[in-house]
Amino acid sequence: MATLIIDLLSKRYEKQRWALQDISLQLDAGIWGLIGPNGAGKTTLLRILATLLTPTRGSVTWNGTDVLRHPQVLRHHLGYLPQDFGVYPQLTAREFLHYIGELKGLQTSALKRRVDEVLEVVHLTRDADRRLKSYSGGMIRRVGIAQTLLNDPQVLILDEPTVGLDPAERVQFRETITTLGEERIVILSTHIISDVEAMASDIALIQQGQLHWRGTPEALLDDAASVVWSATLNSAEFEHIRKQCQVSQVIRRGALVEARMIAPVQPHPKAINIRPTLEDAYLYMQGNTIENQELLTPLS
Numbered sequence: 495m496a497t498l499i500i501d502l503l504s505k506r507y508e509k510q511r512w513a514l515q516d517i518s519l520q521l522d523a524g525i526w527g528l529i530g531p532n533g534a535g536k537t538t539l540l541r542i543l544a545t546l547l548t549p550t551r552g553s554v555t556w557n558g559t560d561v562l563r564h565p566q567v568l569r570h571h572l573g574y575l576p577q578d579f580g581v582y583p584q585l586t587a588r589e590f591l592h593y594i595g596e597l598k599g600l601q602t603s604a605l606k607r608r609v610d611e612v613l614e615v616v617h618l619t620r621d622a623d624r625r626l627k628s629y630s631g632g633m634i635r636r637v638g639i640a641q642t643l644l645n646d647p648q649v650l651i652l653d654e655p656t657v658g659l660d661p662a663e664r665v666q667f668r669e670t671i672t673t674l675g676e677e678r679i680v681i682l683s684t685h686i687i688s689d690v691e692a693m694a695s696d697i698a699l700i701q702q703g704q705l706h707w708r709g710t711p712e713a714l715l716d717d718a719a720s721v722v723w724s725a726t727l728n729s730a731e732f733e734h735i736r737k738q739c740q741v742s743q744v745i746r747r748g749a750l751v752e753a754r755m756i757a758p759v760q761p762h763p764k765a766i767n768i769r770p771t772l773e774d775a776y777l778y779m780q781g782n783t784i785e786n787q788e789l790l791t792p793l794s
């Protein structure tokens with residue numbers, strides 16, 4: 495089975511602080527949700543894995559080959575959807591994919607069939623001959639996925655792929671990615687925790703350039719099992735509680751507030767323990783700062 499091993503990977507941009515520090519991960523087939531706050535280092539990690547950026551230290555190994563020395567070995571098996579993916583609006587989807595396929599050096603004889611196949615995978619066959627300027631944001635994202643698939647990659651790197659999608663497009667996108675993740679390594683960087691919940695088999699939480707937590711979504715939920723609370727409070731009680739603990743959701747009901755809170759102990763006598771969502775668990779884990787390592791699940 496294909497394996498990507500990241501070992502003690504670090505990146506320092508010129509004269510700046512470390513954007514990534516000693517990240518180690520072993521990735522096998524499945525969907526990896528890469529999560530973390532703005533500026534955590536996710537894009538830096540993805541760009542290194544996409545062989546577009548050289549790390550300051552550390553190594554990346556693809557099936558035993560040192561990727562930093564031989565980037566072309568991984569590039570051959572790589573599909574990358576950058577955060578700022580753009581298209582040529584005057585081209586149709588089919589023309590655009592042909593063009594990208596030619597740039598990727600795919601054989602012209604096989605390319606026509608391959609373009610048809612990837613259009614099918616992303617459900618764009620019917621719209622393939624429309625100009626891209628008439629596509630919605632979600633359709634453009636699907637073209638973005640299609641171009642990553644032209645070379646039948648074993649590693650798929652997707653940076654914020656669902657930004658700007660409407661709910662229906664998001665559902666379709668999730669289905670496409672879930673299918674692709676069955677036999678590939680898919681690395682999906684996102685701020686949208688519901689996407690991780692819907693698709694990811696594993697999670698890596700990056701914070702301040704470090705790997706803060708990693709495990710399955712179920713393990714993340716387990717770690718937050720007893721720290722999420724709900725209470726219906728009046729305004730004064732709510733104002734008090736919001737200074738005491740992290741509030742993950744607020745629903746106003748007339749003069750009352752239904753609050754969802756994250757706290758290691760009961761934050762208010764009215765609060766009852768409830769099951770965490772992945773969003774709660776993520777907020778809890780994020781709240782556990784790197785300086786507070788004893789609270790974290792040990793990294794295996």
Ligand SMILES: Nc1ncnc2c1ncn2[C@@H]1O[C@H](COP(=O)(O)OP(=O)(O)OP(=O)(O)O)[C@@H](O)[C@H]1O
Pocket residue numbers: 507508510512513530531532533534535536537538539
């Ligand atoms: N080219 C660069 N030169 C200098 N510093 C950079 C450069 N690119 C990123 N950084 C810094 O490195 C850190 C990590 O940035 P990065 O874009 O990898 O984070 P991110 O987790 O992808 O953030 P976001 O979720 O906002 O996209 C940030 O402090 C950022 O300002």
